[in-house]
Amino acid sequence: MERRIYFIAGDFISNGIMGMTTALLATRIVDQTWEMFPAMLAGMGIGMGFSMILMPIFVGLFGAMEVMLPVMLTAMLTGMVFAMADTMLGLTVINIMLGGVLTGILVLLLTYAANLILRSKNL
Amino acid sequence: MDESTKRKWDFSSSFYDLLAYGPERRWAPCKRDLFTNMNGKVLFVAIGTGQDIPFFPPGKDIVGIDISPRMLTKAKIRAAEYDGSLDLKVMDIHAMESSDHSFDQVVTSCTFCSVPNPVAGLSALRRVLKLGGMLYMFEHTGSSVFPFNLMLNIMTPIWKPIGPEMNRDTVANVEKAGFEILQVNNVYLDVVKTITARSPA
Numbered sequence: 487m488e489r490r491i492y493f494i495a496g497d498f499i500s501n502g503i504m505g506m507t508t509a510l511l512a513t514r515i516v517d518q519t520w521e522m523f524p525a526m527l528a529g530m531g532i533g534m535g536f537s538m539i540l541m542p543i544f545v546g547l548f549g550a551m552e553v554m555l556p557v558m559l560t561a562m563l564t565g566m567v568f569a570m571a572d573t574m575l576g577l578t579v580i581n582i583m584l585g586g587v588l589t590g591i592l593v594l595l596l597t598y599a600a601n602l603i604l605r606s607k608n609l
Numbered sequence: 610m611d612e613s614t615k616r617k618w619d620f621s622s623s624f625y626d627l628l629a630y631g632p633e634r635r636w637a638p639c640k641r642d643l644f645t646n647m648n649g650k651v652l653f654v655a656i657g658t659g660q661d662i663p664f665f666p667p668g669k670d671i672v673g674i675d676i677s678p679r680m681l682t683k684a685k686i687r688a689a690e691y692d693g694s695l696d697l698k699v700m701d702i703h704a705m706e707s708s709d710h711s712f713d714q715v716v717t718s719c720t721f722c723s724v725p726n727p728v729a730g731l732s733a734l735r736r737v738l739k740l741g742g743m744l745y746m747f748e749h750t751g752s753s754v755f756p757f758n759l760m761l762n763i764m765t766p767i768w769k770p771i772g773p774e775m776n777r778d779t780v781a782n783v784e785k786a787g788f789e790i791l792q793v794n795n796v797y798l799d800v801v802k803t804i805t806a807r808s809p810a
Binding site for chain 1: 627628629630631632634635636749754756757760761763764767795796797798799800801
């Protein structure tokens, strides 16, 4: 398990920023005129595409797979959830930004938990 | 020589160190630990720009190979700092000039995500490795766990033109090449791992 502050902070910063920016981007593209299901798919695609642009910066600074996997998962999930939610609820910018950051952190914590489990399964 | 692979890594050499700053520092403790096993005449495969050289234990006898001359040009600067014997050669793993059973150990580091034909490449390593010789690998592989396997499958076609494949089953490939797996240690999820294997005597 990673214990160095630089990399732990990097994980939180990467996922927080990715979650926030993806949520903002997805809700700028998708609006309340969209049906829920196409909005969800579009949000996921937006997240995936956007993560490819932002990810090299985080990878270069904080690590490869340890950054790529949670960040891409954050982007896809955030894009999907917030695009879908925006079609129904019409979220405020503050709610979108906060929700994006929290989703990123939640994904990261779940990835940490998965890492603990999988690392214990050595041959 | 596989010219398309050579061109790909020659091209990547211009930005490789920039992208490797974070990963190399993150993986440094684990790589240092793995490389303490180096003993005898060691073949280090795909040494790249030499990012791993500072993690080598001092006083070893190492031959580092890479398919990309431009990568090796950068590696030479780091190799000059190494306190031991480190000989760098441009070589394609699929067409290695080394004679049979000429190395005591083979060490790889993020290599078999990129070798075009991994089983053939590993078989070539078995040929140059002494009978009973050890293979130490630090590799990233595909995952067997959802959603990580999905992510890696999506990323592979995007990254492949300029870098590695993300979804390979390297442990299975090592076995297919005839090595005896001694240990697989997950470093991150079931994706980044160290593999210790032996060429059967």
